[in-house]
Each structure stands twice: as C-alpha cells, then as structure tokens.
Amino acid sequence: MSQKRLSDTVADTILSMIVVDKKYKPGDKLPNENEFSEILKVSRTTLREAFRILAAGQVVEIRRGRGTYVREDFADPSMDALSDLTAARVDAGDLYEMRLIFEPEAAYYAAKRATDRELERILELGEQIEERIREGRDRKAVEQEFHKAIARATHNEFMNRLMPILFTAIDKGVTLSREKREAETNTVSDHRMLMQFLQNRNAEGARYAMKIHMIHAIEQLEIPKDALR
Numbered sequence: 419m420s421q422k423r424l425s426d427t428v429a430d431t432i433l434s435m436i437v438v439d440k441k442y443k444p445g446d447k448l449p450n451e452n453e454f455s456e457i458l459k460v461s462r463t464t465l466r467e468a469f470r471i472l473a474a475g476q477v478v479e480i481r482r483g484r485g486t487y488v489r490e491d492f493a494d495p496s497m498d499a500l501s502d503l504t505a506a507r508v509d510a511g512d513l514y515e516m517r518l519i520f521e522p523e524a525a526y527y528a529a530k531r532a533t534d535r536e537l538e539r540i541l542e543l544g545e546q547i548e549e550r551i552r553e554g555r556d557r558k559a560v561e562q563e564f565h566k567a568i569a570r571a572t573h574n575e576f577m578n579r580l581m582p583i584l585f586t587a588i589d590k591g592v593t594l595s596r597e598k599r600e601a602e603t604n605t606v607s608d609h610r611m612l613m614q615f616l617q618n619r620n621a622e623g624a625r626y627a628m629k630i631h632m633i634h635a636i637e638q639l640e641i642p643k644d645a646l647r
Contacts, residue, residue, distance in 0.1 A: 425467035427533070427573075428460055432468060433477060434570065436488055444493070448478065448486045459535065518632045520584065524569050524577055525612065525628035529621040532571035537616060540567045544613045548606050604634045 432448075435441045442448060449457065455465045469486050472478040479489050532540065543564040550557035565584060569577045608631035615623035 424460065424533075425464050425471060427536075428458055428464055428468035429471040430570070430575070431458060432472060434566075436477065436492070442488050444488050445490045446488050448488070450485060514632065514636050517584070518629070518636070520577075520580065521565070521568075521632060522625045522629040524565075524572050525616070526621045526625035527574065527577075528568045528571035529616050529619050529624040531573050532616070532619075536567065536571040537619075540564065540571065540616060541613050543567055544609050547609060551606055604638060605631075608634055 436443075448454060451462045451465055455462045458465065460468075469478060469480055473480050476489060477492055479487050481487060528536075528540070543560055546560045547557050547564055549555075550560060569580070569584070608627065612624060612627035612631060615627050
C-alpha cells in the first residue's frame with residue numbers, strides 16, 4: 419500500500435472526529451485554522467489541503483470569510499449497520515472474540531505503516547494508560563484513543579469504521595478489569611511489550627503482543643471458554 423500524503427491522513431483524522439468521535443455534528447463550525455492546526459500538530463497549509471479534500475468529498479463546506487463547517491446534509495450511511503451492532507446486546511465473549519480477530523492484525527499493519535508522528539502518539543497514549551492504572555484513575559477514554567490510534571495507523575479505512583464496535587468492547591473490558599487488579603497489572607506489562615515491538619517496527623512481534631494481551635484479558639476476566647469456541 420502506498421504511503422498517504424500528510425493532508426490525506428489529516429483529512430482522515432478530521433473525518434474520524436466527525437463520524438467516530440462525534441466531536442462535530444452536521445452544521446457545526448470547525449475550529450479556526452490557527453487553533454485546529456495546533457490541535458492536529460500540522461501546518462496551516464496541510465490543514466487547508468485536508469479541508470479541500472473533505473470539501474470535495476461533500477463532508478465540509480468552506481465559507482469564505484466565515485470558516486469551515488460540517489455540511490448540514492452530511493451523513494455517513496456506511497456507518498448505519500455498525501451503529502446497529504453497537505446498540506445490540508452483546509456479551510463479553512462475543513466482544514473479546516471480535517477483538518482477538520481484529521486487533522492483532524491492526525497492530526501488525528500499524529507497525530508496518532505508521533508514520534513517525536502516529537507512532538509517537540501511540541507510545542504517548544500507552545504511557546498515559548500505565549500512569550492512570552498506577553494512580554487508580556479512570557483510563558477508559560485514553561484506552562479508546564490508544565486502540566483508535568493503532569487502527570488509524572494501519573491506513574485501512576474499514577478498520578477505522580469498526581471503531582464504534584471496538585469502543586464497546588474496550589469499555590466493557592476496562593469496566594471488568596477494574597474489578598480485577600491482576601488484569602490491570604497484566605495490562606501494564608502487555609502494553610509495555612506491545613509498545614516495544616511497535617517502537618522497533620517489528621510487525622510480527624506487535625501482532626503476537628496484541629494477541630497475548632487479548633488472551634490474558636479473556637483468561638483474567640473469566641470469560642467462559644465456550645463463548646469463544
């Protein structure tokens with residue numbers, strides 16, 4: 419797969435903010451160029467190009483002298499089926515089976531394709547997770563962002579579109595693991611191993627580390643074996 423231009427990656431990030439994170443809704447004005455370029459850590463030139471890409475895709479509307487807005491008529495119909503799944507009653511076995519299938523491959527491709535900036539962000543988030551576990555603080559939002567950053571770094575759009583389902587699994591897993599201190603301890607050691615492989619861009623190692631992390635979670639959260647048959 420060819421490396422995306424930075425403006426393409428930034429456009430993907432903004433689209434994810436709209437579709438996945440729900441930070442901006444149809445009709446909302448996006449932050450001004452100075453503020454948004456600082457948030458995304460890119461130049462204003464790159465941000466303008468990303469806006470042009472999104473405008474061409476009917477996602478945003480650039481209003482001269484007034485700023486950039488999410489189009490009033492913007493909708494992402496491809497997300498409908500995924501939204502239905504996240505609303506369904508799904509047990510922990512199903513959710514972790516999905517993670518066991520999905521996340522080791524995401525780690526593999528992230529190790530291969532992540533830009534230096536993306537890799538730096540993944541490692542930073544991993545350190546934040548460890549800090550929150552050590553201090554007994556809620557880590558749900560950071561855990562979500564960590565796994566989302568790995569999925570984004572695959573540069574595979576379908577992986578990004580699975581994020582709403584993945585978030586459901588992460589939320590449930592974090593809630594369960596807070597009741598089991600051993601699970602939190604293993605989360606720290608598993609994340610350290612994963613981040614080491616990612617930092618070294620060892621794709622096979624990253625895949626292995628993520629698989630081990632998922633298996634540990636399944637075992638320590640006492641998810642029934644027959645739920646993962």
